[in-house]
Amino acid sequence: MLKKLSxxxxxxxxxxxxxxxxxxxNTEVIKLFHHVKKKSSDGNLSGIxxxxxxxxxxxxxxxxxxxxxxxxxxxxxxxxFSKLNLSENMKEWTIPIxxxxxxxxxxxxKVLKIDKEEIINMHLNTVFFIYMIGFVPGHPFxxxxxxxxxxxxxxTPRVKIPAGSVGIVEKFCNIYPYESPGGxxxxxxxxxxxxxxxxxxxxxxxxxxxxxxxKSISKxxxxxxxxx
Amino acid sequence: MNNNFxxxxxxxxxxxFQDHGRFNxxxxxxxxxxxxxxxxxxxxxxxxxNDKTEGVLEFAYQGPLLKLIKGKTKFAIAxxxxxxxxxxxxxTINGECNRTYDLEEGEKxxxxxxxxxxxxxxxxxxxxxxSPFCKSVSTLSRANIGPNEGxxxxxxxxxxxxxxxxxxxxxxxxxxNKNNNxxxxxxxxxxxxxxxSSKKDFCSKNYKISNLTDRxxxxxxxxxxxxxxxxxxxxxxxxxxxxxxxxxxxxxxLLNDHPTIGGYPKIANVISADYDLLVQRVPSTNLLFKxxxxxxxxxxxxxxxxNITKTLKTKSIIK
Numbered sequence: 001m002l003k004k005l006s007x008x009x010x011x012x013x014x015x016x017x018x019x020x021x022x023x024x025x026n027t028e029v030i031k032l033f034h035h036v037k038k039k040s041s042d043g044n045l046s047g048i049x050x051x052x053x054x055x056x057x058x059x060x061x062x063x064x065x066x067x068x069x070x071x072x073x074x075x076x077x078x079x080x081f082s083k084l085n086l087s088e089n090m091k092e093w094t095i096p097i098x099x100x101x102x103x104x105x106x107x108x109x110k111v112l113k114i115d116k117e118e119i120i121n122m123h124l125n126t127v128f129f130i131y132m133i134g135f136v137p138g139h140p141f142x143x144x145x146x147x148x149x150x151x152x153x154x155x156t157p158r159v160k161i162p163a164g165s166v167g168i169v170e171k172f173c174n175i176y177p178y179e180s181p182g183g184x185x186x187x188x189x190x191x192x193x194x195x196x197x198x199x200x201x202x203x204x205x206x207x208x209x210x211x212x213x214x215k216s217i218s219k220x221x222x223x224x225x226x227x228x
Numbered sequence: 229m230n231n232n233f234x235x236x237x238x239x240x241x242x243x244x245f246q247d248h249g250r251f252n253x254x255x256x257x258x259x260x261x262x263x264x265x266x267x268x269x270x271x272x273x274x275x276x277x278n279d280k281t282e283g284v285l286e287f288a289y290q291g292p293l294l295k296l297i298k299g300k301t302k303f304a305i306a307x308x309x310x311x312x313x314x315x316x317x318x319x320t321i322n323g324e325c326n327r328t329y330d331l332e333e334g335e336k337x338x339x340x341x342x343x344x345x346x347x348x349x350x351x352x353x354x355x356x357x358x359s360p361f362c363k364s365v366s367t368l369s370r371a372n373i374g375p376n377e378g379x380x381x382x383x384x385x386x387x388x389x390x391x392x393x394x395x396x397x398x399x400x401x402x403x404x405n406k407n408n409n410x411x412x413x414x415x416x417x418x419x420x421x422x423x424x425s426s427k428k429d430f431c432s433k434n435y436k437i438s439n440l441t442d443r444x445x446x447x448x449x450x451x452x453x454x455x456x457x458x459x460x461x462x463x464x465x466x467x468x469x470x471x472x473x474x475x476x477x478x479x480x481x482l483l484n485d486h487p488t489i490g491g492y493p494k495i496a497n498v499i500s501a502d503y504d505l506l507v508q509r510v511p512s513t514n515l516l517f518k519x520x521x522x523x524x525x526x527x528x529x530x531x532x533x534x535n536i537t538k539t540l541k542t543k544s545i546i547k
Contacts, residue, residue: 006417007414007522008416008417008467008470008494008497009414009416009467009469009470009497009498009499009500009525010414010497010499010500010522010525010526010529011467011500012467012497014417014464019462021462033255048252049249049251049252049260050251050252050253050254050255050260050465051252051254051255052254052255052464052465052466052488052489053255053465054462054463054464054465054489055462055463055464056462056464057462057464057465058465059464059465059466059467061254061465061467064500064526064529065533068526069522069526132255132463132489133255133256133257134254134255134256134257134463134465134487134488134489135257135463135487135488135489135490136257136370136371136487136488137253137256137257137258137371137373138256138257139257177257178371178372195256195257197361197371197372197373197378198361200360200361200362200363203253203256203258203361203362204253204256204257207255207256208255
């Protein structure tokens with residue numbers, strides 16, 4: 001449920017759905033996200049520049065030349081939340097992962113007191129939900145992992161993590177779209193390009209609200225897919 | 229496609245293609261980017277009679293040295309910029325901002341420095357030949373997005389442009405001087421995370437712009453801002469102009485190339501009408517923030533837009 005509407009600056013709105021981070025709250029955020037995007041692309045809501053969902057909030061950024069805070073408030077107050085639907089916008093993905101590229105399994109196994117194979121199985125058996133994408137282009141925050149796999153960030157973040165690396169922290173799993181520094185526990189790597197800065201029509205593979213399952217592949221298959 | 233181009237003989241410090249920005253992609257993690265000083269960008273395009281969303285070259289502090297290798301063009305530089313035109317006889321003409329000049333094959337433009345400001349804009353008649361990514365030619369160098377493989381302009385790069393000069397006249401525009409260190413803000417979403425005395429300090433003490441300032445953010449130095457609730461919040465979407473305060477108590481203004489989501493409390497947001505003014509302030513400037521209400525911010529924006537329109541109307545032929 002939408003708990004609070006407020007302005008952020010003179011060209012933004014915060015739609016606040018409550019303090020918790022869970023799938024049901026995030027689902028409400030993403031339903032509203034799709035609704036605002038649709039109204040905007042259909043021409044029924046003018047001046048929307050960006051619409052950014054996060055765990056428990058939707059931030060709407062608008063063009064002050066075309067609309068204002070009150071007009072967007074009025075629109076949001078008229079939304080019938082019971083009629084919003086997620087399934088029509090939701091996609092399901094199977095992402096290949098090669099666990100031979102792990103960097104932290106040994107240590108994870110020690111801290112969690114779970115066999116490496118069992119960690120991999122638990123990861124493979126999780127159906128992930130994409131809470132949000134961001135920080136850098138294409139970077140998904142996916143949940144929820146089994147509580148038995150909860151880990152903190154690395155004490156010392158790595159300076160360089162290769163693109164495609166898959167990591168976990170707490171109940172979340174991510175994929176690094178670019179080579180970058182990072183502090184997540186790396187358990188494998190995907191050959192799938194999740195952000196393509198040359199594809200204008202479909203730059204980002206995944207969307208907030210999509211479902212993701214991982215599929216284990218060998219190093220040989222990884223190399224093959226990577227060269228495609 | 230024709231083959232008109234400039235060669236870059238010196239790239240400058242941070243020269244990139246920019247336009248009005250790239251929108252509708254923040255949910256995929258792509259920041260809007262776009263020209264930092266929207267007003268100057270608008271004037272540069274208007275002077276050479278371009279569409280208002282045409283891409284230009286933005287530079288910071290020291291600009292590029294460009295040689296026109298092939299073709300003839302008309303250009304304008306907006307902002308407060310010291311530049312020279314060097315003709316084929318190696319004669320130097322001191323350039324003036326906010327007017328157009330004709331440039332012939334073999335001539336050079338040396339954009340030496342911005343004057344007590346950060347950004348300047350170089351526009352040419354008809355625009356540059358660059359392909360848009362998701363409807364924009366803005367460069368987001370942090371994520372390699374945009375023209376020139378998403379990178380800053382580099383030495384020996386060839387800068388192609390769409391067409392030869394057609395307009396016979398040259399134009400000039402009268403741009404009012406903006407020089408003010410007072411920046412108006414609205415209270416941010418986590419304004420109440422800060423102690424009463426810190427809320428007061430924020431709008432009564434000076435905050436100095438640090439050297440650690442770029443297109444992503446402007447770091448400020450000043451009286452410690454005490455957070456009495458939590459120095460971390462759940463990551464949420466970012467809007468440019470947001471002023472976040474990490475645990476060190478020193479504010480950071482998030483600018484066009486900001487991360488798309490962030491987890492620091494925001495004490496305030498710069499109003500849209502004062503954004504261009506803010507980004508043009510150089511490091512070491514002491515800023516003073518002033519809280520205002522939403523309605524005043526909207527009025528200020530209306531005035532800001534009207535002033536742009538007024539300035540555009542001053543465009544006239546140089547006789």
